[in-house]
Each structure stands twice: as C-alpha cells, then as structure tokens.
Amino acid sequence: MITQFLLVKIFRLILLIAAVATLSFLLVSSSPVNPVDAYVGTAMLRISQDQREIIAKRWGLDKPPVERFGRWAGQMATGNLGVSTIFNEPVLSVIGKRFVTSFWLMALAWSLSGALGFGLGLIAGAREDTLLDRGIRLYAYTMASTPTFWVGMILLMVFSVSLGWTPVCCAWPPGLSAEQATLWQRLHHLLLPAVTLSLIGIAQITLHTREKTIEALRSDYAVFARAQGESIIGIVFVRALRNVALPAVTLQFASLGELFGGAVLAEQVFAYPGLGRTTVEAGIRGDIPLLLGIVLFSTIFVFTGNFMADLIYHLVDPRLRKTAGAIS
Amino acid sequence: MLDIQNLSIRFTRYTFGLKKKEVCVVRDFDLSIAPGQVMAVIGQSGAGKSLLAHALLGILPRNAKVEGRILFKGKPLTPERLSALRGREIALIPQSITALNPLLRVGVQVARAARLSGISKKDVPTTVRRAFSRYLLRKEVAHCFPFQLSGGMARRVLTATATVGMADLILADEPTSGLDPITAREALTHLRELADTGKAVLLITHDIAAALQVADMVTVFCAGTTVEVARADDFKGLDQLRHPYTRALWDALPANSFIGTMKPIERTSDAAGCPFQPCCNDQNTVCGQSTPELKDSGEGRVRCHHA
Amino acid sequence: MMTNPLALDRRTRTMMVIFGCLVLFSAIFIAAWLYGEQGQVTNLALRKLPPGWNQPFGTDWLGRDMFARTIKGLRISLEIGLAAASCSAIIALLLGLAAATMGRIIDVAVTWLCDVGMATPHLVLLILISFACGGGAKGVIIAVAASHWPALTRVIRAEVMQLRTSDYIKLSSRLGKSPAWIARHHLLPHVVPQFLVGLLLLFPHAILHAAGLTFLGFGMSPHTPEIGILLAESMRYLTTGMWWLAVAPGLALILSAMTFDVLGNNVRALLDPKTLRE
Numbered sequence: 001m002i003t004q005f006l007l008v009k010i011f012r013l014i015l016l017i018a019a020v021a022t023l024s025f026l027l028v029s030s031s032p033v034n035p036v037d038a039y040v041g042t043a044m045l046r047i048s049q050d051q052r053e054i055i056a057k058r059w060g061l062d063k064p065p066v067e068r069f070g071r072w073a074g075q076m077a078t079g080n081l082g083v084s085t086i087f088n089e090p091v092l093s094v095i096g097k098r099f100v101t102s103f104w105l106m107a108l109a110w111s112l113s114g115a116l117g118f119g120l121g122l123i124a125g126a127r128e129d130t131l132l133d134r135g136i137r138l139y140a141y142t143m144a145s146t147p148t149f150w151v152g153m154i155l156l157m158v159f160s161v162s163l164g165w166t167p168v169c170c171a172w173p174p175g176l177s178a179e180q181a182t183l184w185q186r187l188h189h190l191l192l193p194a195v196t197l198s199l200i201g202i203a204q205i206t207l208h209t210r211e212k213t214i215e216a217l218r219s220d221y222a223v224f225a226r227a228q229g230e231s232i233i234g235i236v237f238v239r240a241l242r243n244v245a246l247p248a249v250t251l252q253f254a255s256l257g258e259l260f261g262g263a264v265l266a267e268q269v270f271a272y273p274g275l276g277r278t279t280v281e282a283g284i285r286g287d288i289p290l291l292l293g294i295v296l297f298s299t300i301f302v303f304t305g306n307f308m309a310d311l312i313y314h315l316v317d318p319r320l321r322k323t324a325g326a327i328s
Numbered sequence: 329m330l331d332i333q334n335l336s337i338r339f340t341r342y343t344f345g346l347k348k349k350e351v352c353v354v355r356d357f358d359l360s361i362a363p364g365q366v367m368a369v370i371g372q373s374g375a376g377k378s379l380l381a382h383a384l385l386g387i388l389p390r391n392a393k394v395e396g397r398i399l400f401k402g403k404p405l406t407p408e409r410l411s412a413l414r415g416r417e418i419a420l421i422p423q424s425i426t427a428l429n430p431l432l433r434v435g436v437q438v439a440r441a442a443r444l445s446g447i448s449k450k451d452v453p454t455t456v457r458r459a460f461s462r463y464l465l466r467k468e469v470a471h472c473f474p475f476q477l478s479g480g481m482a483r484r485v486l487t488a489t490a491t492v493g494m495a496d497l498i499l500a501d502e503p504t505s506g507l508d509p510i511t512a513r514e515a516l517t518h519l520r521e522l523a524d525t526g527k528a529v530l531l532i533t534h535d536i537a538a539a540l541q542v543a544d545m546v547t548v549f550c551a552g553t554t555v556e557v558a559r560a561d562d563f564k565g566l567d568q569l570r571h572p573y574t575r576a577l578w579d580a581l582p583a584n585s586f587i588g589t590m591k592p593i594e595r596t597s598d599a600a601g602c603p604f605q606p607c608c609n610d611q612n613t614v615c616g617q618s619t620p621e622l623k624d625s626g627e628g629r630v631r632c633h634h635a
Numbered sequence: 636m637m638t639n640p641l642a643l644d645r646r647t648r649t650m651m652v653i654f655g656c657l658v659l660f661s662a663i664f665i666a667a668w669l670y671g672e673q674g675q676v677t678n679l680a681l682r683k684l685p686p687g688w689n690q691p692f693g694t695d696w697l698g699r700d701m702f703a704r705t706i707k708g709l710r711i712s713l714e715i716g717l718a719a720a721s722c723s724a725i726i727a728l729l730l731g732l733a734a735a736t737m738g739r740i741i742d743v744a745v746t747w748l749c750d751v752g753m754a755t756p757h758l759v760l761l762i763l764i765s766f767a768c769g770g771g772a773k774g775v776i777i778a779v780a781a782s783h784w785p786a787l788t789r790v791i792r793a794e795v796m797q798l799r800t801s802d803y804i805k806l807s808s809r810l811g812k813s814p815a816w817i818a819r820h821h822l823l824p825h826v827v828p829q830f831l832v833g834l835l836l837l838f839p840h841a842i843l844h845a846a847g848l849t850f851l852g853f854g855m856s857p858h859t860p861e862i863g864i865l866l867a868e869s870m871r872y873l874t875t876g877m878w879w880l881a882v883a884p885g886l887a888l889i890l891s892a893m894t895f896d897v898l899g900n901n902v903r904a905l906l907d908p909k910t911l912r913e
Contacts, residue, residue: 019751024763032769145892147843149850150866150885157878168874218389224427226387228489229415229444238440242431261758265847269870280851283762291766298759318473319430346646346905 005314013303017296021076024295028288029065035085035286036061059085082289086281091293095275101171101178102267102274106259108194113201114252120202121209122244126236128214136206143203148262152196152269159192166192169271193270197262204255209248216240246316253312256305260298329528330497332359335396337379337388353379354552358622361528363496366519368531368539370577371549377532378423381499385420386410400497415444419495423502425482428474435470438489445493459488463518480511487518498522498529504538516542537581548574551603554622557629570630572608602633610634649901656898660713663891667710670703686879693879696872705884708862709891715776716842722780723841724787724834731791735799745788752785761844765853775854779841787833794829798822828906835899839892846888862888
C-alpha cells in the first residue's frame with residue numbers, strides 16, 4: 001500500500017517536473033533579455049562583437065531554441081543542469097551550497113512560525129470574539145498584508161542600525177568563510193532574517209488554526225463534551241488538540257512555497273547569501289541555467305512539502321491509516 | 329426532578345445582504361419529570377427537539393436566547409449551577425455517533441467522561457470497565473476508533489459514556505435513529521432500566537411507536553410548543569387523547585388506520601391564534617383569535633380551546 | 636441580554652465599511668492626480684528633511700516630497716493590482732467554467748494546469764515570468780496575472796461542479812430548460828458573487844507581489860515612484876538614519892492591501908452570510 005502511494009507520487013513528480021521544465025524553458029527563451037548583455041553588464045562597451053560571439057557560442061546560444069532545449073533536457077535527465085554563467089560553477093553545486101545556507105534560515109523560521117502560530121490560533125479560537133482574539137486577529141490580518149521585505153527593513157533599522165544588537169548583513173562575519181564562522185556567529189546572523197520570516201509566516205497558520213479551533217468547538221463531539229461538563233479550555237487542549245493540530249501541520253508543510261518566496265525577500269534585505277538571493281542574482285544577471293535550475297529545485301522543494309503533508313495525514317488519521325486503498 | 333415552565337428558544341440569523349432575522353424555535357414549552365419516570369417528548373424531525381436537550385444543558389450556540397423557568401431538584405437552574413451539574417447530575421445521550429471524536433480512541437473518551445463526572449482518578453479504569461460490560465461492549469472496543477464501530481455498538485458506547493457517572497437525569501436525544509428494530513429495542517430497554525434504578529429519563533424522539541414501548545408519560549411537541557401531556561396508557565385508544573393533533577398522530581400509527589398526519593402551519597411571528605387553526609376540523613372563531621393556554625385535563629394537560 | 640443602543644446592526648456596519656474603503660481608494664487616485672508632477676521635482680534646498688508640517692512623510696536625498704511620491708506609488712500599485720487581478724480573475728473564471736462544464740478531459744487538463752501553476756513558489760514564478768517579459772510594468776502585470784489564477788480557478792470549478800450536481804439544476808434540465816437558461820438563472824447568481832469576492836481578495840496579493848517584484852529589481856525603471864522601488868531605494872539610506880523613507884511608504888502599502896482585504900471580506904459577508912459566524 002505504501003509503495004503504491006510512493007509510486008503514484010513519484011510518477012506525479014516526474015510529470016510535474018517535465019511540465020515545469022518545458023514551460024520555464026519556453027519562457028526564458030522567449031525573453032527579450034540577451035543573456036550575453038546581461039552577463040557582461042556595464043562592461044558592454046569594452047567588449048567587441050567577436051568576444052560576444054565567443055561567449056554566445058560557449059553557452060550554446062548560437063543554436064536554435066529547439067535544439068538547445070533538446071540538449072538541456074537530455075542533460076537534465078542525467079542530473080546535469082549545466083553551468084552557471086555568473087558563478088562559473090555547475091548549477092547543482094551552486095544550488096546545493098546556497099540551499100544549505102538558506103536551509104537553516106528557513107528551518108528556524110518555519111518551526112518558530114509554526115509553533116507560535118499554532119499556539120496563537122488555539123488561544124484566539126478558544127477565546128473567540130474576546131479582546132484577546134481581536135488582538136491576535138488584527139495582528140494576523142496586518143501581517144498577511146505586510147510585505148516581508150518591509151518587516152525586514154524595519155527590524156534591520158531598529159535592531160541592527162539603532163540598537164546595534166544584530167549584524168547588518170550576511171550569514172557570517174565579513175572576511176571569514178562559512179567554515180570559519182562559529183555556530184554562535186552563524187546564529188547571530190541568522191536571527192533577524194528568521195524572525196522576519198516568522199513574523200509574517202505566523203499570520204496564515206494562526207488564522208487557519210483559529211478557524212479550525214472554532215470549527216472543532218462547534219462540532220458534535222465538542223457539544224457532547226460540553227454536555228459531559230468539559231470546559232472550553234478542556235475541549236481545546238484535551239479533546240480537539242489532535243483534530244486541530246493535524247490540519248495545522250499539514251498547512252505548515254503545504255506552505256513551503258510561501259516560505260521560499262519569503263526567504264527570497266528576506267535574504268535580499270539582509271544580504272544573506274542563500275538560495276533566495278541567488279535566485280534574484282540569476283534573474284537580474286540573466287543566468288539562464290541557474291535560473292532554470294532554481295525553478296526546478298524549488299518545484300521539488302514545494303512538492304516535498306505537499307508530499308509530507310499527505311504522508312502525515314495518512315500516518316496520523318486513523319480513518320486513513322486503517323483502511324487500505326484509501327490513498328489518493 | 330425537573331420542571332420546565334414557559335421555555336422559549338430564539339435564534340438570531342443573518343440572511344442575504346446581512347438582514348437580521350429572529351427565529352423563534354421553541355415557545356411556551358412546559359414539561360416535568362419525576363424520578364424513576366421515562367418521559368417521552370414526541371415531535372416531528374426538525375421541530376427543534378434536540379434544541380430542548382441542549383437548552384437544558386446550557387450548550388446552545390451563542391446566537392440562541394433562552395427564556396423561561398427551569399427547576400432542577402426544586403431549585404432554579406442558573407447558568408452557574410448548570411455548569412457545575414453538567415455531566416455530573418444531568419447527562420446527555422446524543423443523537424448522532426458523530427458525537428464521538430473521530431481521532432480519539434473510544435476508551436479514552438469514556439474515561440474522560442468518567443473523570444468529568446466526578447469519579448476519582450484511580451477509580452476511573454474500573455468504572456469504565458463496568459460501564460463497558462453493562463452495555464455488552466468487549467474490552468477491545470476501548471482501543472477502537474469510532475469509525476471502526478457498528479451503528480449499534482457506537483450507540484451503546486454513547487449510552488455508556490452518558491451513564492458512566494452518577495447522573496440523575498438522562499436526556500436521550502433520538503436514541504433509536506438509524507438503528508435496526510432489534511438494536512433500537514435494546515437501546516430503549518437500556519433507558520427503561522436506567523429509569524427503574526431511580527433516574528429520570530427524558531426520551532426525545534419522532535418515533536411514537538418506539539417511545540410508547542418504554543415511556544410512562546408522553547409530551548407531544550409541535551410547532552415549538554407543548555400540545556398535550558398524556559400517560560402512555562392514554563395512547564391505547566383514541567378517546568383518551570385530548571388534542572386533535574395527538575389523535576391525528578395516533579391515527580397515523582402503523583397499528584391503526586394510517587391516515588396522514590395533520591400539519592400545523594408555521595408561525596414564525598407571535599401572532600395570536602391556534603397554530604392548528606387552518607387545518608383543524610373542530611375549529612371556530614376562538615381558535616383564530618387567541619392562542620390556547622396549556623390546561624390540566626385528567627392526569628395530563630392539553631393546549632386546545634375545545635378539550 | 637442588554638444591547639448597546641449605539642451599536643449599529645451588522646448590515647449598516649458592513650455597508651459603512653465598504654463605503655469607507657471605496658472612499659479611501661478614490662482619495663488615492665484623486666490625490667495622485669492633484670499632485671501632478673510634484674513628486675518628481677527635485678529641490679536640493681529641502682534635502683533629507685524628516686517628516687514635518689510641510690512634508691508629512693519627509694523628503695528624500697534629492698529633496699523630493701515623500702508624501703507625493705508615496706501617493707503616486709500607491710496609484711501605480713493600485714493600477715497594477717487592478718490590471719493583474721482582473722486578468723487573473725478572468726482567466727480563473729474561464730478556466731473554472733470550462734473545467735466544470737466541458738467534459739472530463741478538459742477538467743483533467745485544467746486541474747493539472749492548476750497543479751503546474753502552483754508547483755513553483757509564487758515569487759520564483761514571478762521572477763521567471765518577469766524575466767521572460769524583459770521587465771517593465773507590463774512584465775510585472777503579466778507576471779502577477781499569470782501566477783494568481785490557480786487558486787480562484789479551483790474555487791470556481793468546485794462551485795460550478797457542486798451546482799451542476801445539485802437537484803434543482805438536474806430538475807430544470809429535465810424540465811427541458813436550455814443550458815443557456817440554466818446558466819443564466821441558476822449558475823450566474825451563484826458564480827458571480829464568488830467571482831467578485833475572489834477578485835477583491837486577489838488584489839492584496841497582487842499588490843504585495845508586485846511590490847515584492849519591483850523591490851527585488853525586476854520591473855520598472857528606478858525613476859518610477861512605485862512603492863517597491865521607493866523601498867528598495869530607501870535601503871541605501873537605512874544606515875544613515877533616514878527611517879522615514881522606508882516607514883511611511885511601507886505603512887501606506889500595508890494600509891491599502893488591508894483595505895482591500897477588509898473590503899473583500901465585507902462584501903463576502905454581505906453576499907454569503909454563512910461565512911459570518913455569530
């Protein structure tokens with residue numbers, strides 16, 4: 001049963017990647033941005049037509065798009081995503097290195113926002129329409145309408161510029177390499193971007209948990225529990241905790257896409273050298289292989305999140321766990 | 329044990345365009361039960377019978393407004409008193425098996441109910457075991473999730489949950505719905521047994537035939553109010569029954585002539601007049617002018633100008 | 636139960652909120668029009684002034700009035716949001732209807748298209764599309780429009796599917812009503828409110844994503860007073876203590892996005908009171 005589940009998922013992933021790859025390639029090849037111009041940038045005037053042609057030839061830009069796609073797709077099937085033009089390094093190794101840096105940022109932000117958001121949502125739902133609930137809701141709605149980068153800028157101004165508690169940029173002190181920095185230094189640099197991401201990320205999980213809590217409180221089993229003399233707090237924390245936590249965990253996994261997007265913006269503000277910042281660089285400087293690689297990687301990233309959400313549902317919900325063949 | 333006078337339940341709702349609308353679901357409802365008695369409340373499905381049970385327990389949704397006098401064991405049932413009594417002295421057997429949390433094991437849920445009814449922590453396991461064996465539930469059932477139970481079994485679990493404590497008043501909300509005749513009969517027998525141990529049982533149902541098997545008294549509930557209170561024995565023949573609506577119900581029983589029931593018109597406003605006026609054969613001008621009061625009649629009560 | 640005599644009933648309150656939101660949006664457009672070119676004028680005598688009586692949002696390093704620039708930026712954001720959200724909503728409407736009414740194959744195709752559209756993180760997709768369009772305001776609009784339709788498509792598809800299987804529509808078609816009649820009398824009254832609310836709730840997303848995209852440097856030229864660009868510019872002056880360059884435009888953007896959110900939720904409550912819990 002579990003193997004069938006996995007097989008279906010893998011098949012879907014392959015289909016999805018094929019579609020995303022084709023569409024993305026179509027998009028980038030229709031771009032009016034000349035990758036060579038974007039690459040040479042301000043040095044454009046100093047470079048002769050011959051040199052440009054050499055660059056174009058090395059990147060295979062002299063061939064027609066269909067042939068380029070064939071070659072790219074063929075390479076991709078063997079796990080080779082090409083060479084990044086701005087880093088002059090295989091795309092996979094760039095993504096790998098940058099993702100590790102981003103991973104800690106995203107993991108910290110993800111767990112922080114998940115835990116806090118779930119707690120706030122439970123409280124708001126249990127105390128529906130009280131001042132506390134209104135306060136939490138106002139916070140969540142405000143954060144849902146707030147750009148991540150703006151929160152980052154405000155935090156940067158307050159904590160790094162005015163108070164000087166946190167560093168202004170980067171993932172480790174300038175002048176050191178990633179390996180030389182101590183764990184404490186890395187955490188210190190990580191803190192503000194992670195808080196930025198969590199502050200925004202809390203919004204969705206809070207509102208969702210609140211809805212689910214209210215829904216649970218109105219369910220038949222909660223009414224029966226009330227009839228048995230259970231208090232609202234008792235229902236929320238003893239009876240309905242599982243029923244509310246399950247969709248919350250699922251949502252948290254299913255929102256990895258938002259997390260990735262948030263990381264792009266937060267990394268830009270804090271000059272944090274993760275995958276998000278690399279995405280922006282690849283886009284601005286026309287690094288097509290890298291951009292395509294990141295698109296595919298982030299697709300897998302999002303897919304993994306959704307997959308985890310599905311898997312957890314199947315593992316936790318007894319109705320799905322015990323009935324064979326109930327897998328979508 | 330329980331004495332209800334002039335109970336009314338209103339709901340505020342919003343319709344398209346957020347227009348506020350107040351709906352009165354129950355009005356001028358009267359009822360009383362003595363210990364050892366099974367009192368059946370009979371009414372059509374969807375007539376607001378379940379709301380009665382929920383109102384007695386104070387667990388209606390927040391947009392509901394309850395008015396009237398409720399005396400429990402001779403003292404007024406205030407919200408404060410109610411929150412202390414709920415689950416300890418008054419227990420509910422709910423209508424639907426969705427009242428069991430789908431994600432928790434049955435045993436855990438019964439144990440929690442036992443704990444809430446005031447049983448000390450160390451006595452909970454024995455009490456739960458006893459409740460299970462009383463309703464012929466195997467030990468393994470405690471480890472099941474609700475979806476793994478059959479309808480009859482789930483029903484017995486609900487009864488076990490409600491009676492695991494020492495409640496004196498049991499409110500049974502449609503305990504036979506969705507059950508086959510044998511299982512339904514068994515569920516009703518359980519209620520009778522509870523009454524025979526000195527508890528008061530309020531049996532809320534739409535099934536008169538089933539109710540008459542175990543009830544001592546019957547309250548006929550229609551158009552949101554008490555229409556007639558009769559002894560179960562009064563249903564043995566047509567001439568003992570006081571209200572035209574009750575007689576119509578009697579006619580519709582399978583054992584009798586099966587004539588269609590009389591349908592009251594829906595009165596959402598508090599307009600005067602008997603709700604049965606448009607469809608009743610015995611009507612005259614009084615019926616259109618004033619709503620009849622509930623008056624004593626023999627050993628029962630009736631709300632009709634002509635009884 | 637006591638009721639506060641000053642408390643307005645739900646309907647009046649909702650109507651007032653909706654009216655207030657509309658007034659606010661008109662005010663932005665009118666103010667942007669009244670200000671004309673003022674936001675672009677450099678006045679080196681008034682450089683780097685903090686917020687005060689004559690310049691409520693302060694001035695920037697070229698002496699441009701930040702209030703005028705913010706208002707202009709909001710107008711651009713609203714225009715982009717309007718264009719992108721409308722396109723997105725129309726795509727969603729067409730695809731949703733097609734999926735629900737044109738048979739199994741189309742349905743599978745549209746559902747899969749939604750999956751593909753949601754497979755990549757929003758922002759990455761935005762960057763990709765904006766890159767494909769070669770930047771510019773058009774690129775931003777296309778990117779936002781092309782990436783926001785899947786969620787609403789699913790909603791509309793589900794709604795129409797549910798309606799189609801409902802008893803009264805089956806009955807109508809058995810009574811010999813034409814599909815067009817059914818669409819006009821049974822489908823439209825349900826789908827139009829869903830569509831309108833969906834459109835309104837798309838706005839804040841569209842506005843925020845557009846601002847994010849321009850903040851990252853994709854999109855319009857640096858001279859356009861768009862909120863994302865204003866904020867990106869202010870990044871350079873953060874360390875010099877010119878906090879007002881970031882705070883005021885950001886707050887203005889949040890306020891506009893929230894206003895749309897409030898508007899959408901209130902209209903939904905008005906059209907579909909079930910969503911309102913009391």
